[in-house]
Amino acid sequence: MESSAFSPVDLTLGDFLVKSEEEYKKYYASQENFFRTLLASPWVDVRFGCCLRGFTGGKVRQEAWEEMLAQVDPYLEAHKGAIHGVYLDLHGAMGVHGEPDPEGALVERIRRALGESVLISASFDLHGNISPNLCKNLDMLCAYKTSPHVDIEETKIKAFSMLLDCLTKNIKPTTHHIRVPILIAGEKAMTTVEPGKSLYESLSQKEQHPNVLNASIFLGCPWTDESRVSCCVTMTTISSEPPPELEEIARSLWDKRSEFSYPKDIKISTIDGIFEMISNDLQGLNTENKKAFHTLCDLGDNVSAGATGDITFLLEELIHWCKLKEMPISPGQEPRHYKVLTTIWDRELVEHCVGVGEGRNIKNQYIGRKSIRANRKESYCVELGTIKKFWENLPFGGKHVLLECFKCPLQNNTLLSVDVLLTQMRKAFLNERDFLDVNLLEYSLVILKGGYLFPKLQELSKGVVIYVETPGAVDPRLELLKWNNLQRPIFPLDTIESFLSST
Structure with missing residues (x-):
């Protein structure tokens, strides 16, 4: 987790x-090659430990961290002396009150319990914050x-395969570490564009060395x-010396x-005037014919990077812009309908x-009551909204509610x-399946509480992608924090x- x-x-x-x-196998059912690798060796007895x-x-x-x-401790004690290797499926960017390096502390605890002879391997997200103690x-x-x-399963397979290979060949490898003092917001360091592309491609060449x-x-x-x-x-490396x-x-x-x-093909904006900027794009997009939608990425409230996912700045700006442009529909004419979808985390409102029920209306309910703007009068209030649908018993926990919260005739x-797709649990919407059976192609604009689009979602959208630099728990303007x-x-x-001279 981040x-x-x-x-x-x-x-x-x-x-x-x-x-x-x-439950772990079911949750990661799409990673069948990984599980096949886990169970492929008849001489290896694979036991699952603690999974959170x-x-x-x-x-x-x-x-919570101590819990x-x-x-973990009882499992380690019960299998002490019988374990030859441990594989850990980690992220690397966890934060804990009172513990500055939780992943490092976890691995140190495992090492202390099992001893130096047991091999420990781990896979990580490249956004992990890796300490020398962890290595x-x-x-x-x-x-x-x-x-x-797009290589999550591949990375897990490699980490586990390395462990098996080293156990088989009686190799005790060493992990070397160099800190490079750079802060980068994830949206500025994609591996599909330079310089990330060539940097990461160079790693495969380095791995050709037998050591x-x-x-x-x-x-x-x-x-x-x-x-x-x-x-x-x-x-x-196989040798103990850093190459x-x-x-x-x-x-x-x-x-x-x-x-x-930021990628050169992505538009960048701040909140002020964002909807005026894209109004022509919206009017030029007829989703019934083009089967496409535009996307705004609310960078400062990016749930996948640790934000709350409930800040209503963009929603309020959209409502404000609509009210400035409000104009009655011409009598006898069928208006062109543009639909906007956004996601907000609000456990209580869900x-x-x-409790109110599907198809019913709610009145005067605030959205985003636990956000950075919590308890402020300017938090957005749904004056009248219709509950269109809700989902329960979701595989990632909690419930979702689809709420129509605003409708306005324009020029x-x-x-x-x-x-608004309300979520009971904080949820990153990275792929089409994350939206359940909500048809994204019914919308002209989708506002994501996220950063870069994952390939399948970008392929589906086919419209303009705009990064909006917004205040929030993961504001990409690092110098402002x-x-x-x-x-x-x-x-x-x-x-x-x-x-490097001081490394």
């Missing part, structure tokens, strides 16, 4: 899905090489705001630090809507309506002439 230290909403154990072996699936958000409360660790206690690791992430088992570049998650937050380069390629990759990353930026004989725990100096917040 944590934002700037989120006002702490996470408890209730924000995690605790999964058994069968976390959602992105604020920092985890210390008592998680308490679930010291891991024998091997690998991270995604794609962002957007190198894996090479990874971690871009980090800046909003975790801990001393370990930074880019870094890691290499897992020269490790420093080569680190230098290449450092030399390209100023080149990271429960209220479910040029058009009618604009706004639907009040940092407390970063190891300084770090680019771009500080001027650094050289960094």
Whole structure:
């Protein structure tokens, strides 16, 4: 999971899905090749330990973290002496109150319980914040090489296969680490465009060396705001000495630090005037014929990076813009209907809507009561809305409600309506299936609480994609945030002439 230290909403154990072996397999059913790899070797007895699936958000409360660790300890004690290798499916950007390096502390705990002879391997998101202590206690690791992430299963397979291979050949590998003091917002460091593309492509070449088992570049998650937050380069090798390629990759990353930026084919905007800017695009898009929709990415409230997902800035700006343009529909004419969809996390409002019932109306209900703007009078209030549909018992937990919260006649004989997909659990909408049976092609505009579009969703949209730099727990304008725990100096917040000389 990714944590934002700037989120006002702490996470408890209730924000995690605790999964058994069968539940884990069912949750990741699409990763059948990974499970096939797990069970492929007849001489290996694979046992599932503790599995907690976390959602992105604020920092985890210390008592919840201690409860998680308490679930790990009995398993380690029960199998002590019988375990030869451990595989960990981690992310790397978790934040915990009172623990600056939770993943590092977890691996150190496992190492202390099982001893030096047991091999430990782990797979990570490339947005993990990897500490030297974590690498010291891991024998091997690998991270995604794609962002957007399309090699998740492939990375897990590699981490587990490395573990099996080293056990078979009696190899005790070493993981080397170089911190590269750079902060990067994820939307500026995609691997589909330069410089990320060539940097990550170079890793495969480095891995051809017989001494190198894996090479990874971690871009980090800046909003975790801990001393370990930074880019870094890691290499897992057979020998104990760091190879020269490790420093080569680190230098290449450092030399390209100023080149990271938003993709050139993406429009960039702030909130002010955003809907005036795209009004012509909306009017030129007839979803019935073109089967397409435009997309606004609410970067500062990006749920997948740790934001709350309930800030209503863009929704309010849209309502305000509509009211300025309001004009009666011409008598006897059928207006052209434009529909807008957005998502908001609001646990209490979901429960209220479910209690009222599908097809009924709600009145004077506030949206986003736990956001950064919580308890302020300007939070958006649904004066009258229709509950169109709700879903229960979702595989990722909680309920969803589809609510029509606003409808307004505009100039040029058009009618604009706004639907809000309310979620009980914070949810990142990355793929079409995340929207359940909501037909995105019925909408002219979709406002995502997210960053870059994943390939399948971008292919479906076919419209204009606009990144909107918004305030929030993961504001991409890093220079505007009040940092407390970063190891300084770090680019771009500080001027650094050289960094490898002190590594």
